[in-house]
Amino acid sequence: MNTKTIYQPNTGLTDRDFTYCPGCTHGIIHKLIGEVLVEKGLIDQAIGVASVGCSVLSYEFFNCDMQQAAHGRAPAVATGIKRVRPESAVFTYQGDGDLASIGLAEVVHAAHRGENMTVIFVNNAIYGMTGGQMAPTTLIDQKTTTSPIGRKKVGAGEPIRVSEMLAAVPGATYLERVSVHDPKHIRKAKKAIEKAFDVQMSKQGFSMIEFISTCPINWGMNPNDSLNWAVENMIPYYPLGVYKDATKEGGDE
């Protein structure tokens, strides 16, 4: 009898059940990272840094050595790890409150120093874990628990575009913004993660993949509407694409 393997359990993730809400795209992003680490043979040399946010328990999900960092500090923690373990595959997994607000200095300076690491940045335009407060990435007029009539430019400013900002940092090597709202984009997102780890393992420096992600619970929508909302509202403000490719192949610099 001929058997053909069409799907295998993802050994890049542990057996632990996800703690994410139904329809939340954190889960898809986890799956892609786990797959890439296994397929590239990096899972046994990987050290992940979990941040503070809904993904805080990601140290229970990724099937490799993990360290949990204080709010916003993951790129600094990863710097410490990578400098003493240069052969390992080091990545951080951070939300937009974690990375774009409290931890902005750490990610900018890790990029600036050209730290040879990969940052996974999950942008869902809101603080998920603490119950839906405004994030630096919250869109204009988007309602959150701390912007109940919608975010206004005056007082709250316009949403921060992190990939565009880091593109201006000389030390950054590879920056791409992706989305996981449909299979085509999911495949593309996986390629981006692969590229980021290739950059790191060939010692070419700092890489960050920004994901447009959803938060059905705090957006107050069902999972499907959330995906549509992300496509209709987030992607126009946060366009997908490669923001910097200073690799040997890319040659931005």
Added chain:
Amino acid sequence: MAKVLMKGNEAMALAAIKGGCDAFFGYPITPQNELPEYLSYHMEQYGRVFVQAESEVAAINMVYGAAGSGARVLTSSSSPGIALKQEGISYMVGSELPGVIINVMRGGPGLGGIQPSQADYNQITRTGGNGDMKVLSFAPENLQETVNIVKESFALADYYRNPVMIAVDGLLGQMMEPVDMDQPVETREVPPKDWAATGEAAKRGKRNTIVSLHLDPYKLEEHNLNLQAKYTKMIENEQRYELINMDSEPEIVLVAYGSMARIARSAIDALKDEGIEVGMIRPISLFPYPQKAFDALSEKTKTLLTLEMSLGQMLQDVRLASNGKHRIEFFGRTGGVVPETDEIVSKVKAIMKEAV
């Protein structure tokens, strides 16, 4: 080995290298700058890691990361920078990570000043971090003692899987003194770091996680009880102090540490010249506080005079250690003012006058 003349901050840097420090992460602040400056050049020569971080916050989190992956790590700073590091230190305690923190203290609060001070006593012993946490801490008096403690501290941190803080003031950091960099120091049997997240899950046969999060309150309580057991072990084994001029069982005993103890020594000598005998307890460990020294005091000792370059911080520990058995007196200068020997001599004489 022969003694060499070195500046305090540089001697501590070299001592760290000799103590097996694999990596240093820090941010500039006076009066400790010569320490990272020295390491920026010399760590590389030894094939070790030096990173000037973007802030103290980042520096301590780099320490946290490097320690989590099994390295022997150092950071140094001064009072306001230590305040910024407290969150990271709390994470290290919570995750049971070793690491060495050198604090070359200056005056506060706020930006304060850059002159020598001991006003971080509470920040060190009570800690500015959240949670039931303790940091093993030492406050040496001269460069030789400082160098030896720095060298020893990496193994000590590994042994307890807890941060160690070495607190000196700007005086010790800036002064030059002859030191023997190669005096043997106590070593500890440290088991292999099989807990570290080294990125070798397959080789090890299991994956390691470094976390301080325990969402179940009973688990978190249990974790805290384990930490307490460790602190108790420190209290039993790590109390360090020196007794000075105590043979005559003096009625007045000074209590002073670090640079203040140096000045107090001169006061003891000056008083001796006038036929007045006072002794001194010199705490070397701040946590654990050297209770044993106070328990062993003679019945004849009636008064403890606490001396600080701060305004009554260690005083609280002296009261606790005495437990009501002595009259407690205090003299302190602060803000970076270094007291004169005469001021201590006068204070002792004033106490003697009142006692009559």
